[in-house]
Amino acid sequence: MGTVVDATNKEGNGAVLGDKNVTVVFVLGGPGSGKGTQCANIVKHFGYTHLSAGDLLRAEQKSGSENGTMIQNMIKEGKIVPSEVTVKLLQRAMAESGNDKFLIDGFPRNEENRAAFELVTGIQPAFILFFDCPEEEMERRLLGRNQGREDDNIETIRKRFKVFLESSLPVIEYYNSKGKVRKIDAAKPVEEVFEAVKAVFTTPDDKVTV
Numbered sequence: 001m002g003t004v005v006d007a008t009n010k011e012g013n014g015a016v017l018g019d020k021n022v023t024v025v026f027v028l029g030g031p032g033s034g035k036g037t038q039c040a041n042i043v044k045h046f047g048y049t050h051l052s053a054g055d056l057l058r059a060e061q062k063s064g065s066e067n068g069t070m071i072q073n074m075i076k077e078g079k080i081v082p083s084e085v086t087v088k089l090l091q092r093a094m095a096e097s098g099n100d101k102f103l104i105d106g107f108p109r110n111e112e113n114r115a116a117f118e119l120v121t122g123i124q125p126a127f128i129l130f131f132d133c134p135e136e137e138m139e140r141r142l143l144g145r146n147q148g149r150e151d152d153n154i155e156t157i158r159k160r161f162k163v164f165l166e167s168s169l170p171v172i173e174y175y176n177s178k179g180k181v182r183k184i185d186a187a188k189p190v191e192e193v194f195e196a197v198k199a200v201f202t203t204p205d206d207k208v209t210v
Contacts, residue, residue, distance in 0.1 A: 021100060022094065022100050022101075022102070022123055023100060023101045023102065023126050024102050024104060024123050024124075024125045024126060025048070025101075025102070025103050025104070025125060025126055025127060025128070025129055026104050026107060026108065026125045026128045026129070026175075027039060027103050027104065027105045027106070027128075027129045027131070028106070028128060028129070028130050028131070028168055028171070028172060029130060029131030029132070029133060029186060030131075030133060030135070030138050030160075030161055030164045030165075031138060031142060031157065031160045031161065031164065032133070032137070032138030032139065032141040032142040032157075033131035033132075033133040033138055033186045034131055034133070034141075034186050034190065034193060035105055035106065035131055036105070037190060038131065038184075038186075038190075038193060038194060038197055039103050039105055041194050041197065042103055042197060042201065043103070045198065045201075046101070046201050047099075047101060048099070048101045048102060048103045049094070049097045049099040049101065049102050049103070050102075050103045050105060051090055051093050051094070051097075051102055051103065051104050051105065052104075052105045052106060052107075053086050053089070053090060053104065053105075053106060053107040053109075054106060056086070056089040056090060056093055057071060057081060057086060057089065060089055061075075067085075071085065082116075083108075083112045083113045083115075083116035083117075084116050084120055086107070086113065086116075087113075087116050087117050087120045087121065088120065090104060090107070090117070090121075091120065091121055103129075104125075108168075108171050109167050109168055109171075110167040110168065110170070110171065111170055111171060111174070113171075114171050114174065125175070125180065126180075127175075127180045127181070127182050127200075128171075128172065128175045128176075128180055128181045128182065129182050129184065129197070129200065130172055130181050130182065130183045130184065131184050131186035131193075132183050132184065132185060132186055132187075133185075133186035133187050134187055135161050137187045138157075138161070139154070139157055139158075139161075142157050143157070182200045184196050184197060184200070
């Protein structure tokens with residue numbers, strides 16, 4: 001059958017990373033927690049490649065490939081794109097980057113994503129960088145970015161918070177039980193947040209509990 005997963009496999013995304021010793025850091029945090037800004041800083045200072053699962057899915061849709069058309073149709077029909085498809089896109093992007101250090105932003109979104117990533121790639125994340133920020137602060141930041149459309153956005157923003165709490169927190173709890181979560185106080189000014197991030201990347205084996 002021509003499933004989305006089959007189509008992705010046809011594009012040759014098998015064990016694409018070969019024998020490379022790959023370092024993967026999952027970056028999680030609610031909308032408005034400052035993940036994007038801090039990922040850009042990490043890339044600049046520590047030489048990681050920044051990958052966003054959402055960006056890869058959007059790019060694949062626009063590519064006009066058979067796989068992209070299938071993803072687009074699934075989203076139009078309100079279906080969830082299978083975790084394996086997202087993982088294969090991430091795997092391909094990792095192989096094409098030529099790097100061996102990756103920040104994977106906004107992923108895994110749920111337990112299914114997490115299990116699929118480990119199963120398909122055989123890679124365990126080095127640690128999870130969790131940007132912890134109060135909802136009130138994230139809401140303030142997001143509304144500040146969308147001036148003039150506050151009433152339109154407040155409901156959507158709160159729905160996004162709810163989805164994050166319901167789906168992503170179990171992932172954070174799972175990795176925390178393995179001692180792999182590095183929690184950052186993301187409510188502080190950008191420069192202070194990055195100082196905390198730098199400390200994590202300089203001494204990644206130090207445990208920081210949730």
